[in-house]
Amino acid sequence: MKVLVPVKRVLDYNVKARVKSDQSGVDLSNVKMSMNPFDEIAVEQAVRLQEAGTASETVVVSIGPAKAQETIRTALAMGIDRGIHVETDEDLEPLAVAKILKAVAEAEGPELVILGKQAIDNDHGATGGMFAALMDWPLGSAANSMEKEGDSFTVVKEVDGGLQTVKLELPAVVTTDLRLNEPRYASLPNIMKAKRKPIDAKTPADFGVDTAPRLKTLKVTEPAAREAGIKVEDVATLVDKLKNEAGVI
Ligand code: AMP
Numbered sequence: 387m388k389v390l391v392p393v394k395r396v397l398d399y400n401v402k403a404r405v406k407s408d409q410s411g412v413d414l415s416n417v418k419m420s421m422n423p424f425d426e427i428a429v430e431q432a433v434r435l436q437e438a439g440t441a442s443e444t445v446v447v448s449i450g451p452a453k454a455q456e457t458i459r460t461a462l463a464m465g466i467d468r469g470i471h472v473e474t475d476e477d478l479e480p481l482a483v484a485k486i487l488k489a490v491a492e493a494e495g496p497e498l499v500i501l502g503k504q505a506i507d508n509d510h511g512a513t514g515g516m517f518a519a520l521m522d523w524p525l526g527s528a529a530n531s532m533e534k535e536g537d538s539f540t541v542v543k544e545v546d547g548g549l550q551t552v553k554l555e556l557p558a559v560v561t562t563d564l565r566l567n568e569p570r571y572a573s574l575p576n577i578m579k580a581k582r583k584p585i586d587a588k589t590p591a592d593f594g595v596d597t598a599p600r601l602k603t604l605k606v607t608e609p610a611a612r613e614a615g616i617k618v619e620d621v622a623t624l625v626d627k628l629k630n631e632a633g634v635i
Contacts, residue, residue: 387534387556389432389441390496391466392487392517393425393448395457396507409605411477412507421457424502426464427562430569431500431532433465440534441498443467447490449483451475455585462580463572469585470494474597477508478590482597484516489593491521496557498539503528503561514561524554528563 397403398418406413421429435441446461448454449472458469472486491499504511518525526532526541530549533540543550544563554560572580590597618624628635 387435387441387498388443388445388494388496389435390487390491390494390499391425391428391432391444391446391461392483392499392501392513393429393446393457393461394422394502394505394507395419395448395450395454396422396505399423399506403608405606405608409607411603411606419453419457421460422502422505422507424504424506424562424564426569427564427566428500428502429461429464429466430567431560431562433570434567435498435534436465436467445470445494445496447472447487449474449478449486449590458585459577459580460572462583462585463577464570465576466583468583470588471585472588472590472592474590476590476597478597479599479601480510480512480516481600482590482595483513484520485595485597486590486593487513487517488520489595491517498556499523499559501559501561503563514559518559521557521559524558526552526554526558526560529560530563530565532560532566 396419397412397414398420401417404413429446432441432444436444444466445468446458446466447470448458452473455471458471462469470490501514503514514527515525526543528544529541530544531542537556539554539558541552541554541560543552618627
């Protein structure tokens with residue numbers, strides 16, 4: 387079984403985003419970028435499937451600028467076999483990404499595609515669902531665990547108030563939630579080995595799909611600064627303030 391894992395290069399989750407002065411977007415110059423955390427979990431899952439003998443080949447694909455190659459190398463150092471880099475400087479919307487992923491999936495023929503449930507930069511949380519719909523494949527979103535049984539996967543999904551267990555016939559799409567696994571750190575020998583693993587270079591034009599944006603960003607602003615907290619004398623004052631000032635009880 388071949389497993390395809392789409393990975394996105396995003397602003398590192400430890401870095402505080404700075405909005406550009408013209409409010410056109412987040413300033414990404416000279417800041418640390420990393421693999422989207424949910425995609426690290428997807429990579430880890432694919433590598434574990436291969437280690438368990440369930441996956442025969444693992445491939446990552448990243449659509450993004452030249453530096454997305456670094457993100458692909460990180461996945462290769464974690465144990466993925468090879469990479470595909472679709473180079474573009476445009477920040478493509480989920481539908482455009484999903485269309486490119488469909489073309490890649492048609493060329494590669496994976497039986498399982500594992501995506502992150504959401505990219506932490508734009509929080510769309512849409513690509514996995516759109517990709518599954520375009521492929522007409524079943525989707526197990528927000529996976530908390532997944533296990534192969536014959537020609538299907540049993541996926542336990544995180545849902546409001548609990549866990550839902552679903553069965554997906556292969557080929558299928560799964561999106562990762564935080565508790566699916568804990569991604570490994572790449573060891574130095576594996577980082578060295580990853581340098582020799584192949585990365586195919588492509589561009590969106592190679593796939594002949596319409597990637598034009600459907601959204602227009604009007605402005606991006608920073609969240610309102612939080613007001614400083616205050617200390618109160620006693621519980622009675624706290625209750626009084628919650629009731630009469632904050633109006634929350
Ligand atoms: P989103 O719908 O933008 O929140 O992204 C959800 C998931 O889709 C991510 O966690 C990735 O697995 C995948 N994805 C989104 N954008 C890209 C991209 N540019 N290249 C590769 N995978 C992507």
